Amino acid sequence: MATYEEIEQTREDTAVSPTPRRRNGRELIIEGLILASGVSVIIIITLIFLFLLKEGLPAFTSQPISTFWGRRWYPIEETYGLLPLLAGSLLVTVGAVVIAVPLGLTTAVYLGEFAPDWLREILKPLIEVLAGIPSIVLGFLGWVALAPLIQNMGAPTGLTAFTGSLILAYMALPTIISITEDALYAVPKEYRDGSLAIGATHWQTVWRVVLPAARSGIVIAIMLGVGRAIGETMAVMLVTGNAANIPELGLGMMFQPIRTMTATIAAEMGEVAQGSTHYSVLFAIGIVLFIITFLVNSLATRLIGGRPKQRGAQL
Amino acid sequence: MDNKLEIQNFSFYYGQFQALINLNLPIRRNQITALIGPSGCGKSTFLRALNRMNDTIKGARAEGQVLLDGKNIYDPDVDVVQLRQRVGMVFQRPNPFPQSIYNNVAYGPRVLGLAGGNGRLDEIVEQSLRDAALWEDVKDRLEGPAQALNPGQQQRLCIARTIAVKPEVVLMDEPCSALDPVATLKIEELMQQLAADYTIVIVTHSMEQAARASHWTGFFWLGELVEYGRTPDLFTNPEKELTEAYITGRQG
Ligand SMILES: Nc1ncnc2c1ncn2[C@@H]1O[C@H](COP(=O)(O)OP(=O)(O)O)[C@@H](O)[C@H]1O
Ligand SMILES: [Mg+2]
Secondary structure (H helix, E strand, O other): OOOHHHHHHHHHHHHHOOOHHHHHHHHHHHHHHHHHHHHHHHHHHHHHHHHHHHHHHHHHHHOOHHHHHOOOEEHHHOEEOOHHHHHHHHHHHHHHHHHHHHHHHHHHHHHHHHOOHHHHHHHHHHHHHHHHOOHHHHHHHHHHHHHHHHHHOOOOOOOOHHHHHHHHHHHHHHHHHHHHHHHHHOOOHHHHHHHHHHOOOHHHHHHHHHHHHOHHHHHHHHHHHHHHHHHOOHHHHHHOEOOOOOOOOOHHHHHOOEOOHHHHHHHHHHHOOOOOHHHHHHHHHHHHHHHHHHHHHHHHHHHHHOOOOOOOOOO | OOEEEEEEEEEEEEOOEEEEEEEEEEEEOOOEEEEEOOOOOOHHHHHHHOOOHHHHOOOEEEEEEEEEOOEEOOOOOOOHHHHHHHEEEEOOOOOOOOOEHHHHHHHHHHHHOOOOOHHHHHHHHHHHHHHOOOHHHHOOOOOOEHHHOOHHHHHHHHHHHHHOOOOOEEEEEOOOOOOOHHHHHHHHHHHHHHOOOOEEEEEOOOHHHHHHHOOEEEEEEOOEEEEEEEHHHHHHOOOOHHHHHHHOOOOO
16 A cells, blocks of 8 residues: 555656646647648638639630620620629529528527427428438429429429529528527527516517527528528529520519529530630639629628627617 | 515425425515525525516426515416516626617617607616616717626616616616626615615625615525515514524524
8 A cells, every 4th residue: 555655756746747848749739730721721722713713814815804794605606795694693592592591590580489399309300301402302303393383383484593593592491590590599598588577578589689699690501501502503503494594684584594603614614625715714604603702701701790780770 | 555566475386396485575665675595595586486587497387476566476367578567677697688788778668669759769768877877987889889888887787778668676686796896886876776766676695785785685595585674673683593693604
């Protein structure tokens, strides 16, 4: 058995020599690794962008910029008007946002705040299943089931911008719902108590206190959800009819076939000669997409970081 | 009748656990009643039972009566939302909403539709902030975020938010436990002024605070009300030995 002194001695040993040097070294290595992975992400993104520029820039020098502002996309005749593609992407995406955001937010609010426990137990796994469906399967579903339905409702064809929007909205929904729900859940109970104790109803509390407090989380939810949908190509290609027309303005706008920028790249990249004008124009479309995504992201960051409009604003 | 509230044979259960045991006491109108006792003895539970903030807790159940101006607040025909408008609450940790100072105070009047035009709302906000002794601090930054205030100011903002809907009773659950001594004294002064218009019930773990700032004191122990009386009497001449042991620091 060790004597009291011996135990004290060991204790002092461990206390005096906690090997600060070695631990420091380990921390340095970990720090280095983290730094390296952070830097490598930046490098990779830069390389991608440089590659895009290298392949895409010739498109802007080989012909006047004004060609891109054209209303016709007809590569066989060397006519590269981007407007129909821009309009197509815009229509499908905005349509998807208009469908997915209200639906997603109300579902999340219902699930997080009002649904009885048993119903939530059923709905939450179902929504996760929805998130797990490969997008091409959704696209296929849209093609065989949704498109005929829309045609029956009186559209000239079932393959329309609206069909694409619906499919994209369903892709974005699970993300929007689950992240919004998390954001609502993260709102401190103190805020709710404070509101209820004044005599506000549950509904008023959710609408005027919980939702505004969860605002940044909700913006992130929308961005991630829509982000997933924007990048989606194949499913959209399947159901939008792929006609590079500028849809006529008006009520029927959503019910005409369109073609998106992503679908154009995917469909045509396989058949162009490397280094041809058509080839570099496709890369130029990539640059445009890159810039749009960047702008949307910066806008979202603004929204999250910005101060809420205070007095008088209906928060 | 000078009893704003009358608690009769009141018990409260969290599932199987009985947190409050057959309480009987009055809460006097326009007076400050302090509730003291070791933590876990049921002070918060009792306070939250007075405006039914416990209603949302699963498995919780109340027995007996709480009469507000003679009407039992646990009667089935009582509208909880209206009850809470009449019996407001200030919490332990200041909990202003993450919005502007103005919106925090205007919240109740807006939600309850108390202010007709916008000018009227401005008036209510100003008066409430004045009553909460906060107007001079914030009148130039009403649009600023409430979270930028210091904790003492935040708690006074919460008081302003509560009195903006003109409640009859204000419940305060250890409102000063997160505050420094100066801010604490300010709240105590404020309570004295508010007592002219409101009936106040304050839970406190500080016996000095109860002795300084209240007219009546109730001493809780393990869910029971051990003693209730005028504050000077209870502190200088307690009837029960347990009370004396607790206030002299031998027990608790
Ligand atoms: N939501 C709850 N569910 C179950 N038991 C609770 C709950 N809230 C409080 N209690 C229990 O009730 C007793 C009284 O708690 P509380 O009223 O918070 O005491 P105090 O405010 O005096 O410290 C404690 O034993 C506590 O554990
Ligand atoms: Mg407590």
